[in-house]
Amino acid sequence: MDFIDYYKLLELDKSANQADIKKAYRKLARKYHPDLNPNDKEAQLRFQQINEANEVLSDPEKRKKYDQYGKDWQHADAYEEARKQQQASGGRAYTGGGFGGGQSGYSYSGNFDDDTFSDFFEEMFGSGARAHGSGRGRHFKGQDFNAELQLKLSDVYTSHKQTLTVNGRNIRLTIPAGVENGQTIKIKGHGGPGVQGGPKGDLYITFNIINDTKFKREKENLFSNVNLDLYTALLGGEITVDSFGGKVKLKVKPETQTGTKVKLKGKGFPKYKKENQFGDLIITYDVKMPTNLNAREKELFHKLQKLRS
């Protein structure tokens, strides 16, 4: 891990006393606590760093080593050991206390015991199981897992089965038709194993849906633009348009203007978890003018122009 200036992180001076550290930690913890910043990964990271800084600076022994060795403070023991060996020939012995480096966790000077530490630490940093029940001998629910799944829009038009690998385990799940971009679904019992016979945690999957079609989607409604030639727009007629489920024949009213919208009921996207229910397809007509007119066509258009004026 890169060196982090814990004093800077807690916005403290090197001469700060324990009360200052506690105060600074409280202030920043209130700002970046993950419970107060849902879905904010940056705040979560910052909170982790603040905890680490607090863990070191609020412990006089760790702080002393941090002040002395700076970025190498975690190897203080090794330095001390080497120094001790060097000095052994001179008859001097190092009497400093042991320091178990490497544990980066949540330390707090409030009313906490190991249980609370563990519960909080595990939940914040996602290792191990999280208590879901309570009491001695009660079972505990396993850790919840989060995953992101990228799918094409055309994939979620129908319910389909897909195999996912989460934490080395293959999970075969049914993806319901009509899931939305950014939507999170819960797969019960596919998280971490429970403790003391408790239920497994849940798996939360967030969908990232890429549109690979010419349609635009808003919830269960689809939108598309359809080009219309001048004559069909003016005189009306029948056209064939693409819908998600296939081609659809459509009557065009005479004198249809560009920008006219037509709603094709039930030709949109499937409604999420509502079997055989679909949204609408909204078509916007785009009338295309003829180009490369020949002399005869020009003459006829002039005649039409004269008729209108």
Add this chain to the structure above:
Amino acid sequence: MNLEDLIPTDEICAKYRVESTFVSSLYESGLIEIITVKETQYVHCDEISVFEKLRRLHYELDINLEGLEAIQHLLEQVRQLQQKNLELKNRLNLYE
């Protein structure tokens, strides 16, 4: 309601080392639901995550009950806004 899904408040207090008054205060403020079955009070296991969050905020960040109420209310607003934001982002794709 399945009794297996209910956790006695006494056990919650023992496990989380909180006073029973804290649990009842959360109930009185409408922050958690307490179910009474045969004179024993329970919290549904689905509510434990909410309880854990409120406990953390109260004991770790020194936030009092009024603060918890305000936070819970604001977090619900944040949740709704995040949902709305997602919907609008998806809608914006229509114009891109």
